[in-house]
Structure formats: C-alpha cells, structure tokens
Amino acid sequence: MSGAAPLVLRHPDAASVAAMTAGRLLAAVQDAVVERGVAHVALTGGSMGSALVGALAEHRQRGVVDWSRVHVWWGDERYLPAGDDDRNDTQNDRAGLTSLGLVPEHVHRVAGPDTSASAEESAAAYERALREHGSGLWDVVLLGVGPDGHVASLFPGHPAQLRDDALVVAVHDSPKPPPVRVSITIDCLSNSRGVWFVVSGGDKADAVARGVAGAPAAESSAAQVRGLERTLWLVDEPAAARLV
Numbered sequence: 001m002s003g004a005a006p007l008v009l010r011h012p013d014a015a016s017v018a019a020m021t022a023g024r025l026l027a028a029v030q031d032a033v034v035e036r037g038v039a040h041v042a043l044t045g046g047s048m049g050s051a052l053v054g055a056l057a058e059h060r061q062r063g064v065v066d067w068s069r070v071h072v073w074w075g076d077e078r079y080l081p082a083g084d085d086d087r088n089d090t091q092n093d094r095a096g097l098t099s100l101g102l103v104p105e106h107v108h109r110v111a112g113p114d115t116s117a118s119a120e121e122s123a124a125a126y127e128r129a130l131r132e133h134g135s136g137l138w139d140v141v142l143l144g145v146g147p148d149g150h151v152a153s154l155f156p157g158h159p160a161q162l163r164d165d166a167l168v169v170a171v172h173d174s175p176k177p178p179p180v181r182v183s184i185t186i187d188c189l190s191n192s193r194g195v196w197f198v199v200s201g202g203d204k205a206d207a208v209a210r211g212v213a214g215a216p217a218a219e220s221s222a223a224q225v226r227g228l229e230r231t232l233w234l235v236d237e238p239a240a241a242r243l244v
C-alpha cells in the first residue's frame with residue numbers, strides 16, 4: 001500500500017486526544033498558510049470530530065492562525081437538510097466551528113435534500129467544488145473511525161467503499177443511520193499530506209488494531225487510507241488497548 005506507514009500517538013483519554021490534536025492542527029494549518037498561502041482541511045463527524053472542533057475553539061493560540069486563508073471541507077456528510085441535528089456540519093458548528101473566524105465561502109458544506117435533487121447530485125456538486133480547489137490535495141484529513149472500521153461514510157463490504165471512479169460518492173443503505181450519505185472516496189482522502197485518525201473509547205479498540213495493522217478492505221476502511229507524508233493514529237488508551 002502506498003503512503004506513509006501509520007504512527008500511533010497514545011493519550012490518556014479522549015479530552016487529551018482532542019486537545020493535543022487541536023494544537024497539532026493549528027501548527028499544521030499555520031505551516032500550510034505560510035508555505036502555500038492557503039490550507040485545506042477535511043473535518044470529520046462523530047464523537048471525536050466535534051470534540052476536536054471544541055478543543056480548537058477553546059485553544060488559547062487559535063488566534064495565531066490566519067483563518068481567512070483556511071478552507072474546511074467534510075470527509076462525509078449525512079444527507080439531511082441544512083441545520084439538521086444529525087448532520088456532521090451542524091454538530092461541528094455547535095461545537096465551535098462558527099467561532100473560529102473562517103470566511104463563510106471557505107466552509108464547504110455538502111448539499112442536503114433541501115438544496116439538491118439527490119445524493120448523487122450533491123456528490124457531483126461537491127466533487128466540482130473540490131476540483132475548483134485543486135482536486136482535494138489536502139493538508140490534513142481528519143477521520144473518526146467506527147467500531148466496524150468505517151471512515152467517512154465508507155463501510156467495509158458496502159458497494160460504495162472502494163469506488164475509485166469519483167472523488168465523491170453517494171452512499172445508500174448505510175449500515176449506520178441515517179441511510180443516505182455523501183462521502184469522499186478512499187483515493188481522494190489519501191491525497192493528503194497528513195491523514196490523522198482521531199479515536200477514543202474501548203469500543204473502537206478492535207477497529208484501531210485492524211486499521212493500524214493494515215487489515216484488508218473487508219475488515220477495515222481505515223486501513224486503506226494513508227497520508228502522503230504522515231499517517232497518524234491519535235488515540236486514547238482504551239482505543240489503543242488491542243495494539244500489539
């Protein structure tokens with residue numbers, strides 16, 4: 001498999017994962033803005049996605065970053081109307097994303113059924129937006145991991161998991177509700193300088209072990225995604241419990 005080999009960074013608990021990752025993300029974004037004038041970050045939903053955004057919003061050094069040069073995207077979105085409680089962007093907004101000082105046009109939200117005819121149309125629009133901004137060469141892609149090894153909305157064994165004919169795909173019949181989603185594909189997520197998995201909790205211990213070990217796709221979507229320069233697993237001790 002191409003990309004950087006996984007590096008595991010262990011933390012005592014979920015709050016430490018969020019706080020340490022927030023500091024690391026501020027530095028990575030600052031580096032990107034200074035080196036290239038712009039930073040592109042893919043956010044994640046789920047428990048750690050919002051914990052991380054909350055830690056960013058509370059970070060004492062968050063003002064050091066020129067947020068007007070930062071673009072945020074989502075690795076996946078639940079196909080629900082804007083503002084729905086179950087959307088990843090709604091949860092990230094409530095965790096503090098809106099307080100960072102991002103330019104609204106640089107916050108790239110996935111269209112829901114209120115503004116698109118179908119998940120396919122929404123995925124195509126998101127892909128067009130990505131192509132307008134360099135086809136998704138990310139600085140950092142953040143990924144939560146489900147107990148089943150899914151990342152973004154790419155579930156092991158699901159027909160959408162290994163799609164390689166698009167940057168963004170519609171996902172129907174998701175094993176985790178809601179059933180309709182839009183997801184960036186494995187190849188596109190891997191087109192990032194850094195891929196950072198953020199995981200906490202003992203229910204994720206098997207998924208972390210499989211992901212770090214490079215398990216086959218049938219067992220882990222996480223294992224199929226690696227960064228071009230760095231692949232970090234930022235985990236708490238319960239999530240690290242099955243690592244050898």
Ligand SMILES: O=C1O[C@H](COP(=O)(O)O)[C@@H](O)[C@H](O)[C@H]1O
Nearest residue numbers: 044045046047048144145146152
């Ligand atoms: O449904 C989703 O689940 C994963 C993991 O969520 P968690 O709550 O188990 O941490 C998340 O990364 C993904 O973005 C989201 O849509």
